[in-house]
Amino acid sequence: MAFDKNQFAEIIEEFKIDGTRLHEVAADFRYDLRQGLDDPSASSLRMLKSYVGLPTGEEKGEYLALDFGGTNVRVLRIRLDGHGKFEVLKKVAKPLRVEGVYDFVGEGSTAEQQFDFIAELVDEAIEGDHTTKYLLGHTFSFPSEQTDLYNAKLIIWTKEFATAGVEGKVVNDLLKEALHRQGIDNVEPTAVINDTVAVLLAAAYKQADTYIGSIYATGHNTCYFEPFKGKAERPMILNLESGGFMKLAPNRFDAEFDAQSEKPGEQRLEKMVSGRYMGELFGMAIAELLGEKGKKYGFTSIDMSNIILDETAGLSEVGRIVSAKTGHDLEEVDRQRLQEL
Known part of the structure; x- marks a missing residue:
């Protein structure tokens, strides 16, 4: 036809x-940035604190990285070698939903089911090693209220997620409970960051003078390094949750x-x-x-x-x-x- x-x-x-119109949108976005620094409630940008600054590029050690994105969950065992270099030692990835097989994001799914699924992937990444101590950094790509690097509480699901029992909860606590249920007590969740913050950290580790991170994938978000010059706040990366920008x-x-x-x-x-x-x-x-x-x-x-x-x-x-x-x-x-x- x-x-x-x-x-x-x-x-x-x-x-x-x-x-x-593009110039108008950009001006409105800048206005909300300025408003958000003074009073986040006056802006459609959430201006969420990450409690983490930029890396030096000299960090070293073996760690676990959990990427909880919009479509897939990935767990990586990574060795940082300093000088902006690293090696991925093991990578495990699975979708959160497979049509007709399982669904950990739709209505009817629960927090326990979702995080038990994630814990199984962590076990795969450490190849069943329940002895070696691993510190785990948790990339969580949803709007969260954070009081420090560990405590990140999901504010609201986005990307059409509807899993019950997660909103209002500290996601690292849910992960820790799931790891314990499966006998993986040697893995310690220590940090939660937004996926966009993770993008900026990864880029800044490899290349100095990188100050903005942005994601255009399942969802959309932007973050940047805020020096807070002349203010009591210490310099840190701010997660804008720019997907919620409303002046459009x-x-x-x-x-x-x-x-x-x-x-x-x-x-x-x-x-x-x-x-x-x-x-x-x-x-x-x-x-x-x-x-x-x-x-x-x-x-x-x-x-x-x-x-x-x-x-x-x-x-x-x-x-x-x-x-x-x-x-x-x-x-x-x-x-x-x-x-x-």
Whole structure:
């Protein structure tokens, strides 16, 4: 079938932002940064303290790194050699949800199930060694209220997570309890940081004069090193939770998706730019073009990447992906248009 050219052009316009509007958004973002430093409640940026500064690049030793992201959990055993060098000795990674097999993030899942799953991955990373003492750094990519480097309490789930019994709890306590249940008392969780803070720390360890970290993956966030010049606070990295930035003008697809989401009215920037939502917004646009408004096809950000990267004759890969998801075969001209969308 063929798309309506005028309708296609109208949808493309929905997703365009001109230079003037971009400058306005940047100015609003800077304003919220300044407001947040004085009073976080007056800003749509959370300005969360990380209680950690920048590394020197000379840190050494063998440690465990747990990355609790939006899609997968990864556990790495890493040796830091100083001079910005390191070696990954062991890496274990598994998704938090496998359709029809298990689900540790949806409604009906519990904190105990989720963290027992994570503890099993930790055991894999240390290869069943329950004797050697390991310190574990926990990267947790969700908004948390932190009083020191250990105590990080989940404020609210984002990225459509709905696991019961985690919001309002200290995540390192939940992990420690799960490790103990499985007899892994030689692993001691010692620090919790946001994944965006971890990105900045990792980059700064390898390259000096790095002060900003940003993530565009399942979710979106930014952090930066704040010197707090002239203030009583000690210098540290601040986690902005910029996915919650609200001073934006969503298009009609953004507004419709937000209304149907797990948490309407929250994480506006994240819902407009991150991988968790791109495929769904893309699917909403295609549904209108196919005359099936409201139908959900299950496009993912991976599908979108493969559509954009397709260089086959006649864009056959684009056609295959769209046909598999929607049941419709597209003409070549429309496959070309989808690479623009």
